[in-house]
Each structure stands twice: as C-alpha cells, then as structure tokens.
Amino acid sequence: MITKISTGIAGLDHMTYGGFVKGTNNLIVGKPGTGKSTIATQFLFEGLKNNEGAVYISLEEKKEKFMENMEQFGFRLREYEQKNIFRYVEVKPKEILVNIEEGIPTIENSVREVNAQRVVLDSITAFLLIFETEKQQRDLTKQLFDRIDRWNTTTVFISEIEEEDAKFGVDYLADSIIRLDLKLDTERKRGRVRTIEVFKMRGTNHRHTIVPFEINSEGVEVHPEAMIF
C-alpha cells in the first residue's frame, strides 16, 4: 500500500490526489525563477510544522540569502534549526562525489541528526555539470539515487534544465516529475503566467492538466481548476 504525504500546497495535493508518495524521489523541473526552491521549501516546512525532520542540501545558494528569502513567505526555518529538526547543508558538487557508494558524511550526518523524513537537493543540475562524459553522469546519478534511497526519505530533486535531463537518466530515475514554467500570454497580453504540471507520478493516478499558480506573501498557491489563459 502506498502512503501519500502532503506537499504543503493544497492545490498540488489536489492534483496528485494527496501529495508525494512517501519514500519516493521527486523531480521539480523549471527554468531559473520559476519557483522551484519555494515549492521545495514549502514541502519541507509542511513536515517541520508536524515535527518531521528536514534537510535542504544546497549546491548553489548560500545559507543566509536563502534563509532570508524564505522568511519572507513565513517559512521560519531558523526556529526549526534551533529545535534541531532542520538543517541547511551547503556542499560543493565534488564533495558528494568523494565516495557516493560509501556514503556522503557531510550530508548524511545532518540527515541522521534531525531524523529527516523530507529532503531537498538543490540542484541535481549542479551535480551533473561536474562530469565530462555522459556515461559518468549517468553512472554517478544512479549511484546518488541509490544512496539516497537508503535514507528512506521523501526527496525532492531540483532541476534547472528540461530536455537534457532525460539523457542523463534523471527523468528515468525519478518517481515523479513536476514541471514549472512562465508562459507568455500572447493573446491577452497579460505578460507571463506561472504554470505547473504533474508530468508523471509512478504508482498513482494524478491530474494531467497544466494549471496556473502564484507566489505571494504566503508562498505558493496552485489553482487546480483554473485555466492558464
């Protein structure tokens, strides 16, 4: 039997009939500025509110800047850091590589310390960029996913690129794919509209429509019944 866990976004839970499947690897794909980090953090914050441990692994953004940005949405991460159930771990892509099969101490110590149920890796793209060949990319990504599977966490991988990921095997390895975009409303000339789509979700039914969402002072709000234009 599968268990679903809330994403922290009511409209996204609606589209996925209850959220992410517990214990799976989920991919959020979109260009810069489409809302990936915000959605991922809202997912972690939902767990934190229920005293579930959470870890944000960052290969890109510095902690201070990230914490400040997220506080604007009311995601009080420092509070949970002090309660020892949240950790923000900054790692260099090469640190992950040292010995994936034996474990990744810098990250795994935090995962253990907070007894993490939810984890975000931001981004898998930064990890892929350190390799020279597609074979390396494919092999090491598989190793990384295998290692993370052993944590038994529900994990969100952030990806900045769309088409390229497929050939590195990321799309294939992920149990679900959520695609974000900023689509140009050419007809009504309202500028760009944020859109979200559940592209795939293994082992469960989900909605297939592309729907609008907004980012406001409370974070992300998805409108599952609305039309994009």
Ligand SMILES: Nc1ncnc2c1ncn2[C@@H]1O[C@H](COP(=O)(O)OP(=O)(O)O)[C@@H](O)[C@H]1O
């Ligand atoms: N306080 C805020 N209120 C509303 N929208 C915001 C706020 N802060 C950031 N944004 C919007 O969110 C976008 C960044 O979202 P983010 O999750 O960081 O995207 P990504 O991780 O995909 O690059 C910004 O480009 C901006 O449009």
Ligand SMILES: [Mg+2]
């Ligand atoms: Mg981001």
